[in-house]
Amino acid sequence: MGDFEEACARLRRTDSLFVLTGSGISQESGLPTFRGVNGLWRTHRVEELASPQGFARDPVLVWTWYNERRAAHRDVQPNAGHVAIAQLEERYADFTLATQNVDSLHLRAGSKNVLELHGHLREARCDRCGARRPLEGALQPDEIGHTCGGRFRPDIVWFGEPLPENIWARAAAAAARAEVVLVVGTSGVVEPAASLATRAPRREAFVIEVNPEETAITPRADAILRGPAATVLPRLYETVAGRGVSCGPT
Ligand code: OAD
Numbered sequence: 001m002g003d004f005e006e007a008c009a010r011l012r013r014t015d016s017l018f019v020l021t022g023s024g025i026s027q028e029s030g031l032p033t034f035r036g037v038n039g040l041w042r043t044h045r046v047e048e049l050a051s052p053q054g055f056a057r058d059p060v061l062v063w064t065w066y067n068e069r070r071a072a073h074r075d076v077q078p079n080a081g082h083v084a085i086a087q088l089e090e091r092y093a094d095f096t097l098a099t100q101n102v103d104s105l106h107l108r109a110g111s112k113n114v115l116e117l118h119g120h121l122r123e124a125r126c127d128r129c130g131a132r133r134p135l136e137g138a139l140q141p142d143e144i145g146h147t148c149g150g151r152f153r154p155d156i157v158w159f160g161e162p163l164p165e166n167i168w169a170r171a172a173a174a175a176a177r178a179e180v181v182l183v184v185g186t187s188g189v190v191e192p193a194a195s196l197a198t199r200a201p202r203r204e205a206f207v208i209e210v211n212p213e214e215t216a217i218t219p220r221a222d223a224i225l226r227g228p229a230a231t232v233l234p235r236l237y238e239t240v241a242g243r244g245v246s247c248g249p250t
Contacts, residue, residue, distance in 0.1 A: 050159055210236075
C-alpha cells in the first residue's frame with residue numbers, strides 16, 4: 001500500500017483526528033511562509049518585530065508590521081486546503097485543529113474546534129491590564145496607549161513568551177489521545193508547537209505529513225504526502241469521504 005492509500009485507510013478507520021498546521025497551508029492563499037524564499041523572517045528582523053523587547057523599543061514599528069500583515073490576511077481567501085480540513089472535521093467525533101497561524105483562515109474556511117497556538121490578529125491586548133479591543137482597521141499610533149497606562153499589543157505569542165496555558169493544555173491532550181495526526185505546512189522547527197506532532201502523539205498514533213519538502217517532522221511521519229496542501233488535502237478528503245478516485249500514489 002502506498003502512503004496516500006494508507007493515509008486514506010487510517011483516516012477512514014478512526015474517530016479521533018488531531019491536525020497541526022503551519023504557514024505552508026496559507027501559502028496558496030498568497031501569504032508568505034516564515035522561512036521560505038520570500039519568507040517573512042528573511043525580509044524582517046525578527047527580534048525587532050516579534051518580541052516583547054522589540055515592542056518596548058518601538059511599538060509603532062511593530063504595529064506597522066502587524067497592521068500590514070493583518071491587511072494582507074484580510075485581502076486573501078481560505079484555499080482548498082483550509083476547506084478540506086473544515087470538511088474533514090465533520091467526520092470525526094474527536095477532532096482538534098491546532099494552528100500556528102495567526103491569519104484566521106481556518107475559521108474563515110469553517111473550521112470549528114480550532115486552537116490558535118500563537119494567537120491571532122483579530123484583537124489587541126493591553127500589556128498591563130489585559131483589556132482587549134477588536135482590530136478592525138489598522139491600529140493607529142495614537143491608539144496604542146491604554147487608559148490604565150499600559151500599551152495595546154497584538155494578541156499573539158512572541159519569541160520568548162509561553163503559549164497560552166489553556167490552549168496549550170487542550171492541544172497537548174488532543175495530540176496525545178489522537179489515533180491519527182495530520183501535519184500540514186510546517187517546518188516543525190518551532191517549539192513547543194512542533195512537539196505536538198513529534199513527542200506528544202502515542203507511539204501507535206499514525207502521523208501523516210503533507211508538505212512539498214522534507215521537514216523536522218518527516219522522521220516521525222508514517223505517511224509522507226509530498227505536495228502542496230491545496231492539492232493534496234482536497235484529494236485526501238474526497239477519497240476518505242468516498243467521493244474521489246480510489247486511493248493511488250500521490
Ligand atoms: P515555516 O516557514 O517554518 O515552514 C513553512 C512550511 O510550509 C515549510 O515546511 C514548507 O515546505 C511548507 N510549505 C510551503 N508551501 C506549502 C504548500 N503549498 N503546502 C504545504 N506546505 C507548504 O513556517 P511555520 O512552520 O508555520 O511563530 O513556522 C512556525 C512558526 O515560526 C510560526 O508560527 C511563527 C514562526 O516563528 C511565531 O510567530 C510565534
